[in-house]
Amino acid sequence: MEFCFVKIKSFxxxxxxxxxxxxxxxxxxxxxALYKYFLIGMLVRLIFLPFFFQRDxxxxxxxxxxxxxxxxxxxxxxxxxxxxxxxxxxxxxxSIVPAVxxxxxxxxEKDTWTSWLAFNSAYNVFTALTLxxxxxxxxxxxxxxxxxxxxFDGEPEKKLEVFKFWIFNPxxxxxxxxxARHDIIAIFVTLIALLLAKKDRKYWSLIVLAIGIALRFxxxxxxxxxxxxxxxxxxxxxxxxxxxxxxxxxxxxFSYFCFSKSLIFTLLSTEHFDFLLSPxxxxxxxxxxxxxxxxxxxxxxxxxxxxxxxxxxxxxLNYGAIIFLAYIGICYFHPQYMLWAIPFLVILFVRRKSxxxxxxxxxxxxxxxxxxxxxxxxxxxxxxIDHKYFVYLTGIIPLINRVYDSTxxxxxxxxxxxxxxxxxxxxxxxxxxxxxxxEISRNLK
Numbered sequence: 001m002e003f004c005f006v007k008i009k010s011f012x013x014x015x016x017x018x019x020x021x022x023x024x025x026x027x028x029x030x031x032x033a034l035y036k037y038f039l040i041g042m043l044v045r046l047i048f049l050p051f052f053f054q055r056d057x058x059x060x061x062x063x064x065x066x067x068x069x070x071x072x073x074x075x076x077x078x079x080x081x082x083x084x085x086x087x088x089x090x091x092x093x094x095s096i097v098p099a100v101x102x103x104x105x106x107x108x109e110k111d112t113w114t115s116w117l118a119f120n121s122a123y124n125v126f127t128a129l130t131l132x133x134x135x136x137x138x139x140x141x142x143x144x145x146x147x148x149x150x151x152f153d154g155e156p157e158k159k160l161e162v163f164k165f166w167i168f169n170p171x172x173x174x175x176x177x178x179x180a181r182h183d184i185i186a187i188f189v190t191l192i193a194l195l196l197a198k199k200d201r202k203y204w205s206l207i208v209l210a211i212g213i214a215l216r217f218x219x220x221x222x223x224x225x226x227x228x229x230x231x232x233x234x235x236x237x238x239x240x241x242x243x244x245x246x247x248x249x250x251x252x253x254f255s256y257f258c259f260s261k262s263l264i265f266t267l268l269s270t271e272h273f274d275f276l277l278s279p280x281x282x283x284x285x286x287x288x289x290x291x292x293x294x295x296x297x298x299x300x301x302x303x304x305x306x307x308x309x310x311x312x313x314x315x316x317l318n319y320g321a322i323i324f325l326a327y328i329g330i331c332y333f334h335p336q337y338m339l340w341a342i343p344f345l346v347i348l349f350v351r352r353k354s355x356x357x358x359x360x361x362x363x364x365x366x367x368x369x370x371x372x373x374x375x376x377x378x379x380x381x382x383x384x385i386d387h388k389y390f391v392y393l394t395g396i397i398p399l400i401n402r403v404y405d406s407t408x409x410x411x412x413x414x415x416x417x418x419x420x421x422x423x424x425x426x427x428x429x430x431x432x433x434x435x436x437x438x439e440i441s442r443n444l445k
Contacts, residue, residue, distance in 0.1 A: 021148050027156040034160055041167035045140070048177035049133050050126040052381050055112075057180040058119055061132055064090045065107035081215050085185055089135050099124040100131060120387035129180075129384060136176045139184040143343065146191045150198060151314055151347050158350050165346040165356065170363040171338050178381060181336035186216030191343060193219070193226070194320075198313050202230035206240050210247030218340050220245075221323050224302045229316045275332045294330045301326060308436065315435050318428050320344040325428075329421025335366060335377065352431055358424050365420070368413040371396050371406060 024030045063079075064086035066072075093100040103122050109115035119125060144166045152158035166172060175181055189212035196205035209226060212219035223244045231237045279293040305311070305319050321344035328338055342359075349356040370377050375395045383390045400406040 019145055021156075021159060023154060023156040024148070024159055030156040030160045034163060037160075037164050037167055044168075044173060045137060045177055048173065049137070050130045051384055052178045053129055053133070053180040053384065054178075054377055054381055055116060057129075057132060058107075058116060059112075060086055060182060061090060062107045062109075062115065065104060068094070069108055081211075082182060082185060085215075086135070086182070093131055097127075097131060099127040103128050116383075117387065117391075120383045125384050133177060133180050136180070136182065136184050139188045140172065140176055143184060143188050143191055146188070146195060147343055147346060149195055150191070150317065152350065161350045162346050165349045166342070169342055169346065170360065171342050171366075174363070174366075175336045175339045179336055179377070181339075183216060183218075183336050183339050186212050186219060187339065187343060189215060190219045190222070194317070197226060197230055197316070200230070202236070202240060203243060205230060206243040207246075210244055212247075213244070214247035218324075218337070221298075221327065222320050225305045225316060225319045225323070228302075228306050229311050229313070276327075278332055279330050294327065297326050297330060298323065308432075310436055312435055314347075315432055317344050317347055318432050318435070321348055322425050322428055325421045325425050329418045329425070335370065335373075338362070338366060348428060348431065352427055355424055355427055358420050358427075362417060362420055365413050365417040369410060369417065371400070371410045 020031065020034060024034055060083075063083055067083060067087045068091055090100070094104060103119070103124055106115055106118045106122060109118060119128070122128070144163060147162055147166055148159050150162075152162065176184055189208060193205045193209035193212060196202075196208060205226065209219055209223060213223070223241075227237060227240045227244060231240055276294050277292050281291045281293060283289040283291065301319065301322055305315075308315060321341055324341035324344065327333065328341065345355060345359055349359070374397055378396050379390045379393050397406045400409050
């Protein structure tokens with residue numbers, strides 16, 4: 001009996017050391033602190049799980065429900081793989097949880113306002129929200145333990161700080177458990193690609209990133225810098241680039257043969273792609289000659305990475321932060337897009353603590369920028385608590401308009417937000433110089 005107990009204990013110890021990394025597991029002080037952070041972080045998440053959501057969560061599960069009800073696996077043309085993840089998860093919930101079965105007819109309601117009111121007034125709304133957001137909790141947990149492995153090898157205290165900065169990050173908590181958006185799924189896949197890149201598994205890294213691009217467009221932004229980091233020969237540049245876009249190319253071919261239309265050009269025609277192009281500089285008034293500001297800035301960022309001779313993995317991660325900060329700093333963006341910068345920033349917080357405070361300031365400004373989108377992302381997020389009260393509650397925009405123009409008010413804070421993003425990029429640039437100098441010194445030794 002004692003032998004079995006020892007074997008079971010040994011098994012769980014091995015599992016724990018794999019999950020939390022060997023450095024932290026062998027450092028008892030760090031391990032104890034990690035357990036404390038984890039339990040507090042989980043408590044915060046569980047508090048928010050049942051009570052809040054933004055309308056897009058319901059839309060996401062409505063698409064999944066329609067796919068299940070109709071048997072049409074190709075129902076969601078533009079988010080095929082992300083929809084399939086939700087389809088599988090919802091099918092499992094529907095099979096084993098009666099509360100989800102009861103709410104399923106609401107998910108099939110086509111009228112958005114009717115379905116939203118019915119969902120918020122449903123007896124099982126809190127149960128449904130908890131279960132729906134639990135999918136994102138699973139990917140959140142996976143991400144927080146993946147990030148531990150990206151850097152600071154042999155330094156348990158710093159790895160622990162990375163863990164702490166992720167689990168208590170306000171953007172993570174807001175996007176996943178209040179706003180309730182699914183970007184964390186593609187972020188998880190992107191982190192796997194980065195971890196494979198760290199281990200110099202270049203082909204697998206690009207294959208996984210291609211899957212991430214198929215799930216969500218954003219990973220394509222780091223594709224060029226990842227290729228430049230991994231490529232060793234001219235052949236590598238071509239091969240890795242082709243692998244990187246293979247996911248998008250595969251979906252394009254699939255959509256062409258199944259739907260007789262192009263997915264890529266459909267996406268290029270959406271307002272989400274227009275967000276990239278909307279900031280522009282007209283060279284001549286009324287002419288067709290314009291410079292798309294983000295494209296120009298992005299080109300400079302990629303070229304600056306290309307010309308770094310000593311490209312360490314930490315510098316690659318820094319450039320991921322720079323790219324996504326440039327995007328949200330220059331372009332119009334939806335609140336959940338901020339989440340893409342966080343995996344890179346939480347690592348930087350350890351070396352540059354000032355970035356942590358600026359990130360909290362960014363989050364505070366984001367709460368003001370929510371006014372852009374009106375009731376949908378402000379008072380309606382609280383509707384499950386009492387939908388009748390929050391439907392008829394006076395919105396924020398009318399309140400501001402009583403004393404000042406709401407558009408000017410929000411744009412003042414948006415300008416401050418952009419200024420902070422640019423300043424954070426400058427701080428990261430300084431960190432890059434330190435990393436390059438450290439790499440040169442290490443090579444000289």
